[in-house]
Amino acid sequence: MPDIWITVATGSWIALVFLLERLRPADCPPRDNGRRIARNLGLGVLAMTAAPLLLWLAGSIAGGLGPVIPLAALGTAGAIAVQLLALDLWTYGMHRAYHRVPLMWRLHAPHHLDEFLDASSAFRFHLAEICLSAAMRLIPAILLGITPWTMLLFEAILMANATFHHSNVRLPAAFERALSWIIVTPSIHWRHHHAIRQDTDSNYTAIFSLWDRLFGSANPKPREIGMKIGAEGEHERSFGGLLMYPFTS
Known part of the structure; x- marks a missing residue:
């Protein structure tokens, strides 16, 4: 698929999720949502x-x-499939490290300081975290010979699903339960953003939900509408405060 079509498909999906969470919101946005x-x-x-x-x-x-x-x-298709799975597993491991290593948590915490979740939360990452994550992806890229095109394809899939599982879309409960056996859904990921550290340190996977089940980090509790979102013991910052967060005491 040409690069332009990856961009168009991803952008269209993100726009659709933004629209759906306004037509079928799961929770009421805060007053200062804008x-x-x-x-x-x-x-x-x-x-x-x-x-x-x-x-x-x-x-x-x-x-x-x-x-x-x-x-x-x-073959080409088989190799790409293995590379995409490997990148998803690598992303799971990196996410877990961001929660376990104090210095890495400083970079990741601005994402968790968001006190409400919707599709925009999927874009809320500190530039320093993005740089470190991209540099660390050199390891699976070199091991498996992952091309630039496949790296960008994975990023597009990752971004599309991150937009979905952060979203404030109300889904039929039975449908979401079935879907959650395959990919990460809002019910899974909202629990990860619960402002209780025990819940925050679970449900790390980004695309395929099997990694959490396989490595013992799955949280069986679904999201609860109205539960407190954020980082335990922390509070939201201004835009400048979020940029400076990793570098302040």
């Missing part, structure tokens, strides 16, 4: 400007070195 969305999208502009360039660079470096583990015997 300011909150502006903060989130402001961080997102910085992060999303850098992310594609950094991921393309990582894929280009890996492509120039050649794979440590060749996948040519699987």
Whole structure:
């Protein structure tokens, strides 16, 4: 699929989720929701400007070195499928590290300081976290010979599902329960954003929900509408405060 169609498909999906959460909201947005969305999208502009360039660079470096583990015997489609699964597993491991390593948590915490969740929350990442994550993706890229195109394809899928599982869309309960066995849904990820650290330190996976079940970090409790969202013991910051958060005591 040409790069332009990946962009169009991802952008259309994100726009649809933004529309659905206004037509079928699960929870009532706060009064200052416009300011909150502006903060989130402001961080997102910085992060999303850098992310594609950094991921393309990582894929280009890996492509120039050649794979440590060749996948040519699987064919093009098979190799891409394995690479996408490996990147999702890698993202799960990195997310878990962001919660366990204090210095990495400083970079990740601005994402969790959001006190309400909707599609805009999927863009709320500190630029320093985006840079570190992109640099660390060099490891699976070199191991498996992941091309720049596949890196960007994974990022598009990741962004599309992150928009969905952060969203404030009300879904039929039976449908969401069935879907949650395959991919991360709002019910799974909202629990990860509960302002109780025990819940925050669970449900790390980004796309395929099996990683949490496989590695013992799945939280069986679904989201509860009205539960407190945020980081335990912390509070929301201004846009400038979010930018400075990793560098303050």
